[in-house]
Structures are given as C-alpha cells and as structure tokens.
Amino acid sequence: MPFREALKAGVVSVVLLLFFVSIWHVATLPKETAATADSEYAKLMGKGAVKSEGFPTPAQMGETILRHLADPFYDRGPNDKGVGIQLGHSLARVSSGFLLAVLFAIPLGFLIGMSPLLYRALDPFIQVLKPISPLAWMPLALYTIKDSSISGVFVIFICSVWPMLINTAYGVGAVRRDWLNVAKTLEVKPLRKAFQVMLPAAAPTILTGMRISIGIAWLVIVAAEMLVGGTGIGYFVWNEWNNLNLTNVIFAILVIGLVGMALDFLFARLQKFVTYVE
Amino acid sequence: MPFLQVQNLKKVFPGAAGKTLPVFENINFDIGRGEFVCIIGHSGCGKTTILNVLAGLDTASDGIVIMDGREIAGPSLDRGVVFQGHALMPWLSVEKNIAFAVRSRWPDWDKAKVAAHCGKFIATVGLAGSEHKKPSELSGGMKQRVGIARAFAIEPKMLLLDEPFGALDALTRGVIQDELLRICAATHQTVFMITHDVDEAILLADKILLMSNGPRAVIAEIVQNTMPRERTRETMHHDPQFYRIRNHLVDFLVHRSKLLASGETERPAQPRLVKPGLEIDADATQPAPPMRHTPNIVNLRH
Numbered sequence: 001m002p003f004r005e006a007l008k009a010g011v012v013s014v015v016l017l018l019f020f021v022s023i024w025h026v027a028t029l030p031k032e033t034a035a036t037a038d039s040e041y042a043k044l045m046g047k048g049a050v051k052s053e054g055f056p057t058p059a060q061m062g063e064t065i066l067r068h069l070a071d072p073f074y075d076r077g078p079n080d081k082g083v084g085i086q087l088g089h090s091l092a093r094v095s096s097g098f099l100l101a102v103l104f105a106i107p108l109g110f111l112i113g114m115s116p117l118l119y120r121a122l123d124p125f126i127q128v129l130k131p132i133s134p135l136a137w138m139p140l141a142l143y144t145i146k147d148s149s150i151s152g153v154f155v156i157f158i159c160s161v162w163p164m165l166i167n168t169a170y171g172v173g174a175v176r177r178d179w180l181n182v183a184k185t186l187e188v189k190p191l192r193k194a195f196q197v198m199l200p201a202a203a204p205t206i207l208t209g210m211r212i213s214i215g216i217a218w219l220v221i222v223a224a225e226m227l228v229g230g231t232g233i234g235y236f237v238w239n240e241w242n243n244l245n246l247t248n249v250i251f252a253i254l255v256i257g258l259v260g261m262a263l264d265f266l267f268a269r270l271q272k273f274v275t276y277v278e
Numbered sequence: 279m280p281f282l283q284v285q286n287l288k289k290v291f292p293g294a295a296g297k298t299l300p301v302f303e304n305i306n307f308d309i310g311r312g313e314f315v316c317i318i319g320h321s322g323c324g325k326t327t328i329l330n331v332l333a334g335l336d337t338a339s340d341g342i343v344i345m346d347g348r349e350i351a352g353p354s355l356d357r358g359v360v361f362q363g364h365a366l367m368p369w370l371s372v373e374k375n376i377a378f379a380v381r382s383r384w385p386d387w388d389k390a391k392v393a394a395h396c397g398k399f400i401a402t403v404g405l406a407g408s409e410h411k412k413p414s415e416l417s418g419g420m421k422q423r424v425g426i427a428r429a430f431a432i433e434p435k436m437l438l439l440d441e442p443f444g445a446l447d448a449l450t451r452g453v454i455q456d457e458l459l460r461i462c463a464a465t466h467q468t469v470f471m472i473t474h475d476v477d478e479a480i481l482l483a484d485k486i487l488l489m490s491n492g493p494r495a496v497i498a499e500i501v502q503n504t505m506p507r508e509r510t511r512e513t514m515h516h517d518p519q520f521y522r523i524r525n526h527l528v529d530f531l532v533h534r535s536k537l538l539a540s541g542e543t544e545r546p547a548q549p550r551l552v553k554p555g556l557e558i559d560a561d562a563t564q565p566a567p568p569m570r571h572t573p574n575i576v577n578l579r580h
Contacts, residue, residue: 178365186382277414
C-alpha cells in the first residue's frame with residue numbers, strides 16, 4: 001500500500017512537471033506573424049531563423065543542461081569556468097564556515113545548556129545577534145579580514161552558528177533528569193557524562209539545529225558570492241546575468257535547488273541516525 | 279551498630295510566601311545488613327525525598343544518614359538505585375545500558391569481562407535473548423527488569439527502589455516481585471523500597487515503615503514482619519498472621535495516618551516497633567470473622 005501511494009504521488013509529480021514544461025514551451029513559442037512578415041528584413045540584417053534573445057525555450061534549456069553536464073569542470077579564465085568548479089568553490093566555503101560554526105557552537109551550547117547562569121548572561125547577546133542578516137556583516141568582514149573569499153566563509157560561519165548554538169543549549173538543558181541521576185548514582189566522571197549521556201540525549205535536537213544551519217548557509221552563500229564575486233555558484237549567476245544569458249541563470253538556479261536538497265537530505269539521514277524512540 | 283542509620287532527618291522545601299513547613303521531620307530508623315525494608319505512606323509525605331537523600335541525590339535540611347560507619351554525602355556506587363520510571367537510556371540496547379553501569383563500577387575491566395558480567399545479570403532477571411533490543415522495544419515490565427539488573431550489576435552494598443512496580447499491571451508485578459525476592463534471598467542484599475502496595479510490602483519486607491501524612495510527616499510505626507522469610511505469593515495468605523499484619527497496615531493508612539497528621543493523636547519522636555502478626559485477638563472467645571482474602575491491591579493514589 002505505501003508503495004502504491006508513492007507510485008501515485010510520483011506519477012502526479014511527473015504529470016505536473018510535463019504540464020509546467022508544456023506551458024513554458026507554449027509561452028516561449030516564436031511569434032509567427034512577426035517572424036514571417038519580417039523574414040526578408042531579418043535575412044537582410046544577417047540574423048538566422050533562430051531568435052537567440054528573450055526567454056529561453058525548454059528545448060534551449062535542455063541543450064544548455066546537456067552542454068554543462070558534458071563538461072562541468074572546464075576552466076577558461078576567471079570569467080568562464082565550468083559549473084562543477086563553481087559549485088566546488090561554493091561548497092568549500094559553506095563546509096568550512098559550517099565546520100567552524102560546529103566547532104564553536106556545540107561546545108559553547110553545551111556550556112550554556114549546563115549553566116543557567118551562563119544561559120541568562122549570554123541570552124541578550126544571542127537575541128540581538130541572531131536576527132542580523134549575515135550579509136550585514138560583510139563590510140565589517142571585508143575591512144577586518146581583507147580577503148573576499150575568507151569573508152564569505154565568515155559570513156557562512158556567522159549565519160550557521162545561531163541555530164546550532166540555540167538548539168545545542170536547549171537540547172543539553174532538556175536532558176531528562178532521570179538519566180543525569182543515573183549518571184550521578186554511578187559516579188560517572190563529567191567528561192564521560194557529557195559524551196555518553198548528554199551528547200546522545202541531546203543529539204536529535206543538535207542535529208535539527210545543524211540541519212537548519214546548513215539550509216541557511218546554502219541560502220546565504222549565493223547572495224554572498226554575488227556580492228564579493230570571483231568564484232562560486234552565486235558569482236556564476238551574477239556573471240551570467242551580466243552576460244544576459246538567462247539560460248545559464250536558470251540552469252544555475254536549478255543546480256542551487258538540487259544541491260540544497262541534497263544537503264538537506266544528508267542531514268535528514270544523520271538526524272534519523274541519532275534519533276531514538278523513548 | 280546497624281548497617282544504615284537515619285537520624286533526625288528533616289526536609290524543608292522553600293514554600294510560597296515564605297511559608298516553610300517541613301515535609302517531614304524527626305525521621306529515625308535503622309536498617310540491618312541484609313534486611314529488606316519497605317516504606318509506605320500517602321503521596322506527598324516525602325518518601326521519595328527520603329530515598330533521594332539515601333541515594334545522595336538530595337540533601338536533607340537537618341539530620342544525618344550513616345551507612346557502614348560513614349556519613350552519606352553525595353551519590354555513590356555503593357548504593358544502587360532503581361528509578362520509578364526505569365530511567366533507561368533509550369539510545370542504548372539492554373546490554374549497553376547495563377554495561378554503562380558495569381563500566382562505571384569497574385573502569386579497568388576489558389570488553390569480555392564486562393559482557394560476561396552483563397550477561398549474568400540479564401539472565402538473572404530473565405531477559406536472555408533480549409540483550410540487543412532497545413528499551414522502546416520492551417514492555418513496561420521488561421524495562422523495569424533491566425533497571426533492576428542494572429542496579430544489581432554494580433553489586434552495591436545497598437539497593438534503593440523507588441516504587442519500581444508502580445506502573446506495572448498486577449500480573450507482571452507479581453512475577454517480578456517473585457524474581458526480586460529470589461535474587462535478594464540469594465545475594466543477601468540490603469534493600470530500601472518505596473511502595474504503595476500493602477501486599478507487596480508484606481511479601482517482600484522484613485520491616486515496614488509507616489509514614490503519617492505530610493506536611494510534617496513522621497515515621498509513626500515500624501511493623502516487624504513476623505511471617506517466615508520463606509513466604510511466597512501463593513501461600514502467604516494462608517498464614518493467619520498475614521491478615522493481622524494486612525489489617526494493621528490498611529487501618530493505619532485509612533485512619534491513623536490522617537489523625538497523626540492533624541495532630542489528634544500524640545506523635546511519637548521515636549517510632550514504635552510493633553508486631554501485629556503475633557498479636558492474638560483480645561476477644562478470642564468470639565467467633566472469628568470469616569477470613570476474607572481481598573486480592574485487589576489497596577491503591578493509595580487517588
């Protein structure tokens with residue numbers, strides 16, 4: 001039964017996709033009257049039968065996708081790199097910023113979660129810093145770090161730190177008293193208690209924070225790369241917009257969506273792995 | 279000198295608007311080595327707090343507890359605790375839950391020794407074959423068995439049980455009571471246990487502490503269980519002592535615990551030691567009332 005449900009849902013998805021693509025196709029059909037009336041003129045102006053400007057058709061889109069997939073890692077100078085290389089740059093920035101955030105937020109979250117005093121003392125800072133758009137840090141980062149690529153990493157760090165910090169603190173603070181009492185009566189040493197009782201108990205909450213963080217990080221990296229330029233999928237989008245190549249822009253949008261989905265899927269799996277049933 | 283001495287224990291919780299009535303006060307009792315002691319009383323009289331003080335998880339406002347010649351100050355591996363809600367770690371299997379305790383007790387044991395030790399105690403509580411199950415895959419009774427095995431596995435000098443069978447159905451409860459009785463008899467374990475079940479107390483305990491209602495609860499009486507220690511659930515109710523003890527306990531819980539709380543009866547500073555099982559009815563010439571066995575459990579929680 002669940003399999004049949006999944007099959008039905010899949011069929012509906014495919015039908016919706018076909019519907020969407022056919023609307024797209026109809027909407028971007030070349031305007032016949034204009035084309036026939038001016039064909040002489042068009043020939044005179046040396047233009048071919050195929051109009052290259054305007055919104056791309058699904059066929060052109062498909063062609064572009066195939067072209068990119070056939071050679072994703074080419075490198076022809078600073079303004080013409082394969083989409084694979086651009087993605088690699090973005091993912092490297094996201095993962096290093098995210099990892100730094102993990103190293104910072106999880107230990108600090110543990111301390112905050114264990115100490116109500118620290119929680120109260122740091123809460124105003126967290127509440128003020130949390131709602132700041134990560135891109136607002138960019139000028140400050142560029143000024144102090146003086147390196148656009150590292151500034152991008154910093155922006156990823158600052159945007160992924162908050163959900164992880166808050167979730168870790170909450171998860172550690174909410175560890176069942178019973179389990180801590182078991183550890184107490186067994187005279188478990190603090191470090192062992194942290195790693196074998198509190199960490200597994202809080203792991204599902206921490207992973208939820210990490211999943212939110214990686215989602216935000218992937219949203220922010222595109223904007224950050226548009227701003228600082230150089231490399232990355234965000235820069236690729238901006239560069240193709242300057243080239244007025246909408247086909248490439250659409251392709252990049254698709255890729256951003258797919259990679260974001262893959263990252264979320266990865267963390268969903270990790271989350272499932274550490275989740276326990278009470 | 280008794281194995282465990284509780285002297286003048288008192289607990290005050292900071293109440294609302296500065297009102298600070300002690301939950302209990304003047305708590306005095308001893309537990310001998312190898313003795314099984316149950317404590318009975320209505321909810322709110324501070325039984326769990328007393329147990330937590332014995333465990334070292336809570337501190338008393340006044341008074342001391344001495345175990346084996348040393349004052350209890352904080353939790354210790356010498357006292358194993360079986361918690362009310364089993365308190366198993368849901369991300370660990372049955373074996374790993376017990377191994378966690380065993381490794382805490384003997385950190386330098388190797389894997390094989392830990393596994394063998396765990397296996398022994400898993401078998402003792404009848405859970406062989408379920409070693410690799412997670413607590414969520416076990417029934418309530420099986421979970422509590424793991425809790426008991428975990429407490430026994432560290433071979434503590436004393437076992438503290440906080441109403442371990444409260445959440446179990448009557449049948450499962452009976453089976454596990456028998457098992458507990460068997461293990462305790464085999465290991466000569468000293469036990470302090472909270473219960474709400476009068477029959478359970480008579481079956482398991484050598485001494486039953488009766489607490490008056492809180493606040494300002496005291497231990498009013500210590501009932502000596504004079505029935506032979508070889509009693510079983512099946513035959514216990516054929517002993518005429520059983521009804522005398524049972525009536526005494528129920529009578530206390532239904533009437534006298536309230537009177538003691540409201541101050542209508544004199545409150546003893548030291549609890550009286552009574553042996554209702556040996557008391558012969560004053561008017562033995564009267565035809566004895568028909569023995570009625572009420573198998574239903576006297577449930578004190580309303």
